[in-house]
Amino acid sequence: xxxxxxxxxxxxxxxxxxxxxxxxxxxxxxxxxxxxxxxxxxxxxxxxxxxxxxxxxxxxxxxxxxxxxxxxxxxxxxxxxxxxxxxxxxxxxxxxxxxxxxxxxxxxxxxxxxxxxxxxxxxxxxxxxxxxxxxxxxxxxxxxxxxxxxxxxxxxxxxxxxxxxxxxxxxxxxxxxxxxxxxxxxxxxxxxxxxxxxxxxxxxxxxxxxxxxxxxxxxxxxxxxxxxxxxxxxxxxxxxxxxxxxxxxxxxxxxxxxxxxxxxxxxxxxxxxxxxxxxxxxxxxxxxxxxxxxxxxxxxxxxxxxxxxxxxxxxxxxxxxxxxxxxxxxxxxxxxxxxxxxxxxxxxxxxxxxxxxxxxxxxxxxxxxxxxxxxxxxxxxxxxxxxxxxxxxxxxxxxxxxxxxxxxxx
Numbered sequence: 001x002x003x004x005x006x007x008x009x010x011x012x013x014x015x016x017x018x019x020x021x022x023x024x025x026x027x028x029x030x031x032x033x034x035x036x037x038x039x040x041x042x043x044x045x046x047x048x049x050x051x052x053x054x055x056x057x058x059x060x061x062x063x064x065x066x067x068x069x070x071x072x073x074x075x076x077x078x079x080x081x082x083x084x085x086x087x088x089x090x091x092x093x094x095x096x097x098x099x100x101x102x103x104x105x106x107x108x109x110x111x112x113x114x115x116x117x118x119x120x121x122x123x124x125x126x127x128x129x130x131x132x133x134x135x136x137x138x139x140x141x142x143x144x145x146x147x148x149x150x151x152x153x154x155x156x157x158x159x160x161x162x163x164x165x166x167x168x169x170x171x172x173x174x175x176x177x178x179x180x181x182x183x184x185x186x187x188x189x190x191x192x193x194x195x196x197x198x199x200x201x202x203x204x205x206x207x208x209x210x211x212x213x214x215x216x217x218x219x220x221x222x223x224x225x226x227x228x229x230x231x232x233x234x235x236x237x238x239x240x241x242x243x244x245x246x247x248x249x250x251x252x253x254x255x256x257x258x259x260x261x262x263x264x265x266x267x268x269x270x271x272x273x274x275x276x277x278x279x280x281x282x283x284x285x286x287x288x289x290x291x292x293x294x295x296x297x298x299x300x301x302x303x304x305x306x307x308x309x310x311x312x313x314x315x316x317x318x319x320x321x322x323x324x325x326x327x328x329x330x331x332x333x334x335x336x337x338x339x340x341x342x343x344x345x346x347x348x349x350x351x352x353x354x355x356x357x358x359x360x361x362x363x364x365x366x367x368x369x370x371x372x373x374x375x376x377x378x379x380x381x382x383x384x385x386x387x388x389x390x391x392x393x394x395x396x397x398x399x400x401x402x403x404x405x406x407x408x409x410x
Contacts, residue, residue, distance in 0.1 A: 002054040003067030010066075013038035013092040015121075017175060017224040018129030019138060021216030021244070022098055022185045025131060027061060028284050029221030029233035033093065034063035036127040040092025044070040046134075047103035053095065065093075073103070079111040088116040092126055096134030102166075104137050105144035109172050118174050125226075128175070132185050135216065141169045141182040141203055152194030156311040159198050160262035167202055177228045177292040184215040188241055194313040196247065197275055197306055201257045201268050204249055208256070212295060213247035220244050220282040228292040234282025246278040247306070248295045257308075265311025272368065275306040276321060296321045305368065322361065322369045338402035339395060345409035348384040352404075353377070358397040365390050383408055 014036040018029060034042070034057060042065050044053045051070040058068040071084055078084050088094070094117065096104070108114050120126050130138045137144070143166065150163035167182070182203065184196040192215070200211040216222055220234040222244050234242030249255050250270045257274070259267035268274040280288050280301030288300025305316045340353040352360060352375070360373045362381065370391075373379055383391075388410045395402045
């Protein structure tokens with residue numbers, strides 16, 4: 001314990017979530033965390049290490065708090081300790097340190113600690129944070145390997161590799177805005193994008209749900225306020241790798257992986273848009289944001305399409321969040337023409353006939369949106385500089401969507 005051991009009862013604390021990517025903590029992210037505690041008591045819980053957070057949080061960041069206490073769990077027996085449960089219940093801020101998330105899974109799941117943390121999050125509604133292993137369990141889905149941690153090559157090469165185990169969902173911590181979300185940390189530093197994609201594929205396939213993901217590089221933190229607005233802290237652009245990621249599976253009707261079997265490399269294409277990824281810099285002021293209410297609205301970041309083909313990850317910049325919602329994956333192989341386009345094949349100028357005022361989008365065969373246009377009766381698009389190949393036109397008018405396919409000739 002550092003500071004006043006007397007429990008200070010405050011009322012002006014705020015709900016929130018801090019997800020830190022591991023290694024050294026970002027000072028600005030931690031200041032955001034401390035400022036939400038109303039000057040009350042901070043509790044750090046962990047399963048290894050010592051009290052290294054005490055002085056850092058109590059005095060080194062310049063934010064007033066009543067106390068900082070660290071409790072180190074050596075085994076699951078402490079989950080029934082009355083003092084431990086009392087200190088958790090009295091905290092205005094809770095921080096879960098790094099270490100081994102399997103220890104947290106063993107020591108806290110399905111016992112009074114799980115209940116106490118969920119009560120802080122959902123009843124008392126304080127801000128909870130975690131770094132590395134702590135971040136790994138602060139979502140409604142989690143990865144807690146009992147042995148070696150899977151790398152991207154293992155996961156993509158076999159989504160059911162023995163190291164890709166204990167992928168839980170909705171049976172541990174219940175965190176607002178984290179439904180069907182799985183996190184990952186030390187991201188680019190340990191080349192974990194491929195395994196994160198595999199986690200989404202496994203969970204999507206097992207539960208038939210469209211999964212989401214949040215990832216942070218080392219030294220970065222994702223801060224989520226009570227309204228579900230996430231911001232990223234880091235030192236970008238001074239450090240170009242200070243980046244966080246928000247992932248979501250494709251919003252097509254058919255979104256599950258095409259090949260996901262034990263012993264087989266993962267293939268998850270879905271017209272080149274299996275997973276939409278928003279890559280957002282973390283800055284000292286955290287001015288860039290992403291909305292976890294719709295998983296689409298962001299500023300300061302760039303959208304990518306992520307796919308896996310025969311165990312090989314591809315990340316292609318798209319510039320927009322559109323993921324061909326409502327467009328069936330069989331469209332590439334279907335001869336569909338629901339409105340007139342001419343000429344087809346086209347060499348230079350494509351003419352699209354419209355029955356009413358509409359928004360028109362054109363996609364290449366990978367699913368990348370090449371442009372969004374508007375027109376009333378007839379729309380012309382110059383495609384002279386486009387490469388030869390197959391393209392799709394989507395016409396959106398009122399509540400209907402129509403499609404056509406054309407060929408760009410040399």
